[in-house]
Amino acid sequence: MNIHLIEKQKFTDKFIELIDYNYPDSSNIVYEYETGAGFECKKASCAKSITRLSDIDFSLLGEDDKFFVHAFYTTKTIRFIYRNIHRFKKYQLVLICWGADIYDARFALENHKFDFKLRFHEYLKRRIIKCCDIFMTFACADYEIITKYYGGHGKQFDCLYPSNANLELLDKLKNDYELEIGNSFRNNTFKILLGNSATKTNLHIQALDAMAKFSDEDIEIICPLSYGDKEYGKKVVDYGKSVFKEKFKPILDYMSTDDYSRLLNSVDVAVFNHNRQQGTGNIEILAYLGKKLYIRSDTTTWKHYVIRDGCKFFDAKLIEKMSFNDFISMKKDDVSINEEYFRKIWDINYVKSLWDKVMEYRG
Incomplete structure (x- = not known):
């Protein structure tokens, strides 16, 4: 056994x-x-x-x-x-x-x-x-x-x-979001998700500095800090408020899985400036929902998703050199590539196949 x-x-x-x-x-x-x-x-x-x-x-x-x-x-x-x-x-x-x-x-x-x-x-x-x-x-x-x-x-x-994501809910959220865009029901404020937790490996301050030039744009920066190092999280809140004022929106309380999925669906761009493999569950949901996703090109996450598997993510290290339009824009073909990839790896039969390989391996 x-x-x-x-x-x-x-x-x-x-x-x-x-x-x-x-x-x-x-x-x-x-x-x-x-x-x-x-x-x-x-x-x-x-x-x-x-x-x-x-x-x-x-x-x-x-x-x-x-x-x-x-x-x-x-x-x-x-x-x-x-x-x-x-x-x-x-x-x-x-x-x-x-x-x-x-x-x-x-x-x-x-x-x-x-x-x-x-x-x-x-x-x-x-x-x-x-x-x-x-x-x-x-x-x-x-x-x-x-x-x-x-x-x-x-x-x-x-x-x-196996993913905790409610695929039925995600598909509904995605369709509702696309309807809002198509019918111009949505306001013009661009929402940016920054990081996934109150841990130093998110490199929040560095990312906030890179985006500081966008502070006069019509944006909100949503920053989940509900778990991790509370003292570090407070420093991020103080710094975010000092740079972006009321446009910086920290999330300090835990949310249910479905409510968190709704939050992720509400954003347009996500910046994961982690210096290591982290937040893959968030990455999967955001990419499936069609969000433009930034991760660092010097991480193993980049090597796995972008170099090996061909996902269409963008380099967080280049944000400081980008115009706002380049920062937020994404091709529809890239959105489709990400959606198809994550639909495939979320399939329970695919997940089981990975565990089968290990269970059967004798070395």
Whole structure:
């Protein structure tokens, strides 16, 4: 039996449903643990809620079975996996990289070189990664980070979780938006989405500086800051207000998935100035809805979506050199390419095919 270790997040219910409905032969068990974020654990035949990682029953693993670790950035997870590293000489270890696990600590050490606790955890992480058989990544080029900085040499597979997006709602929203544009019901204010969270990797200040020349245009800058670092979020609000005054609209409260989809549909342009792979769920929905999307060309996200898969995104690093008209305009053919791509990868059969490849891999 394969074992999955996953922290409870807003998107994990869909993954548990995928396992429960598509692998009903008791070949997988999902251990789900609380992180204090307030999400309830999913009730399913394949899922078990735990409060301690020591409650995991390794005896369930048989020969050629796999132990899936969905994200490995918390101290608790890193230390638990390291203490049990001897077990993975017999079973396959699969690390699913969410982003923070291979970026955040490295970035932090660039500014705090003498943080010995952080260095120790990075040491443990390297030992774990070097023993790992399989890596699943949301951006294919994240594997380059794994090999370059952590010495990983296992097999790489693409990873997707089933989307939380309500496709029926998105199609309705998209059609309503197109009707508004076609019938001139919409006001002329251009709405710009900036980032997805109150985390420093969004590089909000840099993006606000690049767009400062548009401050006299008829715009609104909508900035989701409802989760992440509250202190950092306050700095972003203060700076955004100082540059754009009342045109800067921070989102400080959590929203339901459907309400957030409505918010995303209301914007015209999205600027994701992240310096690492992040916010892919937002990227998918925005691109599907036909929004012009900016991400940085020096990220693994760009390599995955633009260079490898041919999505029509734009380089956030070039915004400061653009006119306002160039900044907001987008060809209809580019919109269609993005919509078709994300409709394909959201198909549950496509998502399942990615997991099938990993489940069946023997190395």
